[in-house]
Amino acid sequence: MTLFLAFQPGRAAERTLPYLNPALPVAERARDLLGRMTLDEKIGQMAQADLLALQSPADVQTYGLGSVLSGGDSKPPVNSPQGWLKTVDGLQSRALKTRLKIPLLYGFDAVHGANDVIGAVIFPHNIGLGATHNPALVLQAEHVTAEEMAGAGIRWAFAPCVAVAQDERWGRTYESFGQSPDWVAEMATMAVKGFQGYTLSTNADSVLACAKHFLGDGGTQGGVDQGDTVCSETTLRKLYLPPYRAAVNAGVGSIMVSFSSWNGRKMSGNKYLLTDVLKGELGFKGFLVSDWAAIDQLSPDYKADVETAVNAGLDMIMIPYGPGHADNYVEFIQDLKRLVDERKVSLARIDDAVSRILRIKFRMGLFERPYANDPALMAAIGSPEHRQVARECVRASLVLLKNARQALPLSKKIKRLAVVGRGANDLAMQCGGWTISWQGSGQLTFGTTILQAIRQTVSPRTRITYSPDGADLGRPDAVVVVVGETPYAEFRGDRTNLDLAPQDVALVERARASGAPVVTILLSGRPLVLGPALDASDAILAAWLPGTEGQGVADVLFGDYAPTGKLPCEWPRNNEQLAANHVTGTPLLPLGFGLPY
Secondary structure: OHHHHHOOEOEHHHHHOHHHOOOOOHHHHHHHHHHHOOHHHHHHHOEEEEHHHOOOOOHHHHOOOOEEEEOOOOOOOOOOHHHHHHHHHHHHHHHOOOOOOOOOEEEEOOOOEOOOOOOOOEOOOHHHHHHHOOHHHHHHHHHHHHHHHHHOOOOEEOOOEOOOOOOOOOOOHHHOOOOOHHHHHHHHHHHHHHHHOOOOOOOOOOOEOEEEEEOOHHHOHHHOOOOEEOOOHHHHHHHHOHHHHHHHHOOOOEEEEOOOEEOOEEHHHOHHHHHHHHHHHOOOOOEEEOOOOHHHHHOOOHHHHHHHHHHHOOOEEEEOOOOOOOOOHHHHHHHHHHHHHOOOOOHHHHHHHHHHHHHHHHHOOOOOOOOOOOHHHHHOOOOHHHHHHHHHHHHHHOEEEEEHHHOOOOOOOOOEEEEEOHHHHOHHHHHOOOEOEOOOOOOOOOOEOHHHHHHHHOOOOOEEEEEOOOOOOOOOOEEEEEEEOOOOOHHHHOOOOOEOOHHHHHHHHHHHOOOOOEEEEEEOOOOOEOOHHHHHOOEEEEEEOOOOEOHHHHHHHOOOOOOOOOOOOOEOOOHHHHHOOOOOOOOOEOOOOOOOO
16 A cells, blocks of 8 residues: 555655655656656657647646647637636646646747737747847747736747748748847846846746747748758858757756758757757757658658657657648657657657756746746736847847938928828737737737827827828828738748739839838838839838837837947848849849948
């Protein structure tokens, strides 16, 4: 009877179990727990299922799943902070009913704020944060994001993206801090510390960071998402590895492996880079997670894919499909168990993977505090204090590309101001992709558009005319034109032609015909080829994808904040230069360019 009690968490005797003793070192607790686990329980920890793929919430308990995620369009029934908390806590309660009561780790893509949660503050995308050249602001932004995530019950951010984007045609360019590996490495360091704190801890506002996507995803040929990065190992190490070295040194607890390939070999199966370089040479002690069904791309045989990926060094597999699909989380668990039985995957490799996952869960304090229900953190979601941090990020991210005849700043006492362009009053366009919905075009959250910010800034005597299509300009003293890209994410954002849309160019030229000074604000996830809009504008502000706090744009527009933003990447002169990967001709504007007032 005594022996039975010693292995039954939940009974009075559980206090004697080493893995449940928070006073013991993490490594000792992990070893103790691993020694008590069956093979089924170990493999369950390596499986991550999407929320909408769960056939039943009870499957968390049945299969002992180690993690659940919300993918791009995977949301709780009620999208609110309270709705997220209820869903996450409900799944956690299932995990805590398992034999060993190993808590669940819940994650989502917090790429510019807690961007899946309605009401959360949406920050500028990384390209804008990179333009601030202010690592301290990135630290603040990611700390606010961590607080808002934890307030909604979510403890794992699939961020920061530390890609070193080399080709603006890539649809994920805006997720990169810039084209300089040293600069991305510095921002990566501060982003990791913003999420996790200076050390991943049991603090209520410390969430697990996940540097992504290892390795070389920003350098694929032609900017094709999930494509092939063709280069020497010397180039790979010099250009794409530094941000990961920095993230590891900052203590990042997880790293997501890329869909992409290096010289034709999929990263999910590259043991040399995952195990020898990342875990061995760089000394990464956290765990590796795959991207969304990424291992499926290794071969047509799913069981063989599991074998290759796990042996290469992947510790947790992201599985977006449920029972009824050929590659679901039940199939993964069954296949991996067969592979161990067949000695195609060693028990030592399983133990290494599970130990890495368990150590992170212990470091996060999940065993002592599995429910992240802190009322103060929930109350702070979308607070004025958090929005102020985002506003500071926005105004510091704006890059003044042109300012002829000192068109900017505008006077708050201007008599007649025309504002044109759909982007001036479109929060979805202002935020871009990964905002509530995956591609950014779904249900919106709360925020201030650029037009609303302008109206809140100018004198009550200023007459503002807003015309989305520029058909009614009147006789303005100045025209503000807001143009740019409509929302997109990932591979749907890949483009071979980065010309500013013809209708946008026509809008700028229509504004020029009014005879008044023209200020063009560009909303985009990357530099666009400006064409005739360059000459037709007196001033041009690159506002990137600023997020919910449009007041930061108005701060610069009317001189409450002088522009300090610097280009995080070269600005191309034409599409031919893009196709040549910037190696021919001089760019329109160099890396680091930015005019002051």
